[in-house]
Amino acid sequence: MIRYFITRMLSIIPVMGVVTAVVFGLTYLSPGDAAVVLAGDYASPAQIAAIRERLHLDAPIVPQYFHWLGSALRGDLGNSIFSEQPVLALILSRVEPTIILAIAATLVSVIIAVPLGLLAARRRGGIADQLVSFFGIAGTAIPAFLIGYLLIFTFGVYFGSMPISGFPGLESGAWEVLRHVLLPATMLGFAQTALITRITRASAIEVLNQDFIRVARAKGLDEFTIIMRHCLRLIAVPLVTIVGMSFAYMLGGVVITETVFAIPGVGRLLVDSIQHKDVPVIQGVLLISSFLYVLINLLVDLSYLFIDPRIKYT
Amino acid sequence: MTFSLSWRKNRPVSTPLLVASIFVLVVVFVSFLAPILTSVDPLSMTPDARLKPPSYSHLLGTDMFGRDILARVLYGGQISLVIGLATAALATTIGTILGLVAGAGQLSDKILMRIMDGMMAIPGILLAIALATIFGGGVLTVIVALAIPEVPGVARLARSLTLTLREQVFVEAARSYGAGPLRVLFKYILPNALAPIAVQATYICGVAILYEAYLSFVGVGVPPEHPSWGNIVAEGRSFALIAPHMILYPSVLIAVVVLAINLIGDGARDMLDPRFTLPD
Numbered sequence: 001m002i003r004y005f006i007t008r009m010l011s012i013i014p015v016m017g018v019v020t021a022v023v024f025g026l027t028y029l030s031p032g033d034a035a036v037v038l039a040g041d042y043a044s045p046a047q048i049a050a051i052r053e054r055l056h057l058d059a060p061i062v063p064q065y066f067h068w069l070g071s072a073l074r075g076d077l078g079n080s081i082f083s084e085q086p087v088l089a090l091i092l093s094r095v096e097p098t099i100i101l102a103i104a105a106t107l108v109s110v111i112i113a114v115p116l117g118l119l120a121a122r123r124r125g126g127i128a129d130q131l132v133s134f135f136g137i138a139g140t141a142i143p144a145f146l147i148g149y150l151l152i153f154t155f156g157v158y159f160g161s162m163p164i165s166g167f168p169g170l171e172s173g174a175w176e177v178l179r180h181v182l183l184p185a186t187m188l189g190f191a192q193t194a195l196i197t198r199i200t201r202a203s204a205i206e207v208l209n210q211d212f213i214r215v216a217r218a219k220g221l222d223e224f225t226i227i228m229r230h231c232l233r234l235i236a237v238p239l240v241t242i243v244g245m246s247f248a249y250m251l252g253g254v255v256i257t258e259t260v261f262a263i264p265g266v267g268r269l270l271v272d273s274i275q276h277k278d279v280p281v282i283q284g285v286l287l288i289s290s291f292l293y294v295l296i297n298l299l300v301d302l303s304y305l306f307i308d309p310r311i312k313y314t
Numbered sequence: 315m316t317f318s319l320s321w322r323k324n325r326p327v328s329t330p331l332l333v334a335s336i337f338v339l340v341v342v343f344v345s346f347l348a349p350i351l352t353s354v355d356p357l358s359m360t361p362d363a364r365l366k367p368p369s370y371s372h373l374l375g376t377d378m379f380g381r382d383i384l385a386r387v388l389y390g391g392q393i394s395l396v397i398g399l400a401t402a403a404l405a406t407t408i409g410t411i412l413g414l415v416a417g418a419g420q421l422s423d424k425i426l427m428r429i430m431d432g433m434m435a436i437p438g439i440l441l442a443i444a445l446a447t448i449f450g451g452g453v454l455t456v457i458v459a460l461a462i463p464e465v466p467g468v469a470r471l472a473r474s475l476t477l478t479l480r481e482q483v484f485v486e487a488a489r490s491y492g493a494g495p496l497r498v499l500f501k502y503i504l505p506n507a508l509a510p511i512a513v514q515a516t517y518i519c520g521v522a523i524l525y526e527a528y529l530s531f532v533g534v535g536v537p538p539e540h541p542s543w544g545n546i547v548a549e550g551r552s553f554a555l556i557a558p559h560m561i562l563y564p565s566v567l568i569a570v571v572v573l574a575i576n577l578i579g580d581g582a583r584d585m586l587d588p589r590f591t592l593p594d
Contacts, residue, residue, distance in 0.1 A: 018432020022441075029448055037448075137580070141520065141573035143527050145547065146565035149554055157555070252437035256528055259551075270440070271532045274447045282444050290436045297435075 001305065008301055012294055019290045020072065023283050024065050037279055040081035072287065078280035082273070087284035091266060097167040098265035101257065102250045104181045105189035110243060113193045117200025118227055121208055132197060139194020144253060148187040148260035155183060165262035188257040192246035199242045203235035236307045244300035248293040331581025334574040341571055345391025354385040356541050367559055375559040377549060386541040387564055393453060393542035394523050394568075398575070400457045401522035402515040405464035410511055412465065413472020414499050417480065427473065430466035438463035439528055446534040453536055456529060460522045471514055475507040509586055516579035520572045527568055543568050 027037050035052040036043070043051075052058060055078075056067050071077070077087035120132035156164035162183055168176045207213065208231060216226050254267035262268075266285055273281040304311050344351065359379040368375045374383040416426040433441075445459035479485060480503060488502045523543070529535035530544030531551065538545050543564045550560030 014428050015432045015435050018429050019435050022433060022436060026444055026448055029445070137576065138569075138573050141524070141576055142569040143524055143547070143565050143572075145527075145531055145561070146569060149558065149561055149565075152554070153558065248437065252439035255439065255443065255532055259532060270443065274443065274532060274534050277447060279448065282447060286436060286440055286444055289440055293437060294435050 004305075005302065008298065012298060015294055016291065019294070020069055020287065021065065023287045023290075024068050026283055026286075027279055028061070037277075038078070038081070040277065043081075077284040077287065080273075080281050081278045082276040082281075087280050090269065090281060091284050091288055094264060094266045094269045096170065096265075097263050098254050098258070098267060100167075100170075100177065100181060101184055101188060101254060101263065101265060102247060104185035105192070105250050105253075105257075106243060106247050108182075108185045109189035109193040109196055109246065112189075113196035114200050114239070117197045118204055118231070120197070120201045121204035122223070122227070124205060129201075132201065136194050136198035136201065139197070140191045142190070144187055144190065144256045145260055147190045148184070148257065151183045151187055152260070167263045167265070184257050184261040184263060187260065188250055188253050189246075191253070192249060196239070196242055196246065199238055200235065203238045204231055207231050207234045237304055237311075240300055240303055240307060244296050247296055251289040251292060328581050328584065330577045331585075334577035334581065337574045338571065338578065341391060341574075342395060345388055345395060348385070348388035348392070352385050352388060354382045356381060356385040356389040357539070358382075367557070374563045375557070377546070377560055378553055378557070383546065383560060383563060386546050387543065387567060390541040390543045390546055390564065391567075393536055393540050394526055394544065394571075397453065397457055397460070397526045397536075397542070398519040398523040401460045401464070402519040404457060404461040405518050406468050406511055406515040408461070409465045409468025410472045410504070410507075412469040413474075414476050414504060414507075416469065417473040417476025417503075418495060418499055423473070426469065430469050433463070434466045436463070439525060442525055442529060443532060443534055446529050451534065451537045453540065456526060456536055459529070459534075460525050464518050464521070468511065468514055468518070472507060472511060475510060476503055479503045479506055513579055513583045513586065516575060516582060520575035520579070523568060523575070524572050527565075 035048045035055070035057050038055070039048045039051050056064055059067070075088050077091075079086055080090055083090065116132050116135070120129040123129050152164045155162040163180050164183065167180055170177060213226060213230060216230055221229075254265060255270055256267070257263070258265045258267035259271055266289075270282065270285045272278075273285070348356075359381055360376070361379070366372060366376045372382050372384065374387060377383055377386070412426055412430070416423045416430075441463045442459045445462060446455055449455040449459060476499070480498070485498060485502050488498055493501070526535060526542060527544030527547055530542060530548040533548070535544050535548065536542045538549060546564045547561050547568075550557065550564075554561055
């Protein structure tokens, strides 16, 4: 098992190798000189020359990549074209709302999706099941911004009870954060809620048809205990997988959510960087999001060992 | 008889599949017949009638330049549907070729699949945004930017199909008759792998229509002079509170069309030959 741990962790290296190569390659995809791209539209020839010098842009592409990779590993992702701040510091300064949002969205979707999926599986074929199944299919087709604006109009404007923009920061207390994060988290988690519902329903149907569930019923256990003790434990593995994947998806979804709700997070930083064609920041966001994605997948894979003792790796 | 991944014969078409297909066909016809169906120019501005809610003269209201939203949505369908189809076509073509090549040889498999694994680690919408930003605006750019993140998924599917198919007896027979590796790949394996890949293409088409809207929403989509469902919504962003109809109608249309396309995918998947289960 320890060997599995180590090989699984080492498997990150080739994946991140490709990720960094793609992210590094982005500067070369754009038409024109990489130094000009990195310097931005308003740079002077002297600035462009300085960038060429600093990033060894006259060197062949492979040494250049390793030079860039070396800096990235030391935490130097370059400077923003627009604000001239170091990219890593810029991203870290925006990371708090985004992480809180992604965690909240994951919680909201699990809290809604798992009971819905279980309900549908219990009443298979009934009206509840049909409604839930339809939601499972339709939920992923609805554009996220539509959900966002519907939430804003319903709870922000019509009932007027919820804040519809901004993010107060952790220091303003849990209640304020919760009030501000609830609507955006629902929007961000919406498609994932549909997906998790679908997986929960399908896995639960499979488990509920098995003999040991019949035995549990024959013993006279009530449905609640059967679901909680026997069913949930068995669907934990697919659930953890899909929740992990969902979290990763949300790293992309925050771009739309933070735009709709004017939240100053990493997603909003990316949107601002697009307007200025701020390539180093775009690269940084891409790199860090992908790294988080890879880390989460790793954690999900390793968690199987603890969730399901039947899984043994050698 | 050959083992095949083709469609099940004589299977009744399910109701959702039928309804969804008819709906998508209607949307396609209405969008491309827009110049005949409406005499309203989607680009003509009427400054007196800005941000008007739906009325008899403008069934879906007007935008901030007084342009008719119904006409824009109709014409916008052309761009959005073309982007959906072209993205699906591009991603499946590249992905299938890569998958076939990977499935054919051990070395190519190792190298290509490592690269695909790495690309899959980059969140798709973020990669699309980055690509669209760096390539600069335009319909073609959007198509390429949306297609690239979808390639690894198709490549994985095509690879696993190739790995399964190349062990089948009819491929063995073809090889023993002297068919070369390329002939085996394209003449024997590819035709039999097409049906599941077509199902995957359907889903990509739906995702692409949705993501086109997201790209427009963050400002790197199709330029505003060509209306698309996405950039109509994007233009409505600044007027969300005073003219919600600008966002509402195109968004609902996107939702229904993407849902219909996904239902077509689900229906087609259910019609795939059940003797064959897709490997993971």
